[in-house]
Amino acid sequence: MKKLRLFLFLFLLSFGLQVCSQTSSDSLLLTKKRFVKSSYRQLDISVPLVFDPVDPENEDAGRALLPAGFNALAGFGYDYKNIAGLGFHSGFLTRWDEKLVAIPVFLNLRVSPKIGENTFLSLQTSYGKTFALGRGGLSGTYKRINIGVGGLDEIIQGAIVIEYSQMDFPIHQRKRIETFAVGFTLFFF
Template sequence: MRLFIILLLFPFFAFSQNKTRSFIQFDVSIPIKGNQNNGSQNNNQQSNNSWFLPDGINSKIGIGLEPKKWIALGIHSGIDWTWSEKIVLVPVFANLRLSPKISDETRIALQLGLGKGTALGRGALNGTYKKISLGIQNDDDLVLFIEMSHYDIAFKDQKETGSISLGLSLITF
């Protein structure tokens, strides 16, 4: 628990220099799952050739500090809604973003998140939340990413739950 509190407060104390910028980050993503009916035909003789199908919607918002253009620390929260599992999860986590430059206007954005997650409307279901995301960031601070999230929350007959998502992130200063 102490480690979690330290991770949440670290961004606000670690970078108290004048060059540090504060930011707000807003993410929207769509979890995807494999299509079990790929290649099969329905009653109308239409073939379903999609490999992946949407499986919910995720939205997160966070605030943080960016001492240099390639590193940032923040505190984030949001909602992860998964249709197939019929569950809504709320993570609260510390987020580390590393974004080294790969060309004049493009960066690779790697984000790591660690915190706690709670299931809404399911009693006292909560546990550890972890995420990793990899994306492409332009100079307008728009990020197109793929994300893996994981909750250590026992739900139904599973010990844990998680998703792979495709999304878009907007960072404003």
């Protein structure tokens, strides 16, 4: 628990240091010389979906997708001309049907090519580690693929996304937790 508190403190502290470091004119000049745009911030909100279990008494009823939790992820990183980015992200993932709350810590690679005048395609892939809260030392690898379509602006970009994520740790006689989610992503430049 102490390591988790230390990590969260350092993660929040890094946001403050990142903001202060970009106010200096020397750091902006150095960034322009390296052809790397100043850092970006990202916020992801999504809702995992599961199929409604089949009712054995009413087999004619259709199956529906139901919400199974809430995911909130945030991160920061370096961006190249609003097209590609590499960042460090964390947040929390919940799965109500599994009675699970997890904290992933991961690297995120993003590619966002323009597909129209004011629209872009967002492709993201992530890899890192995830920790289950309240489950002892339960942890494993975290993988995520995210695709979406959004609109362009000079300061903020937003996209509606579909994502698939996987937490590789055993829980409830399963080897891993796989999640299909729908949500939105905001990029702040």
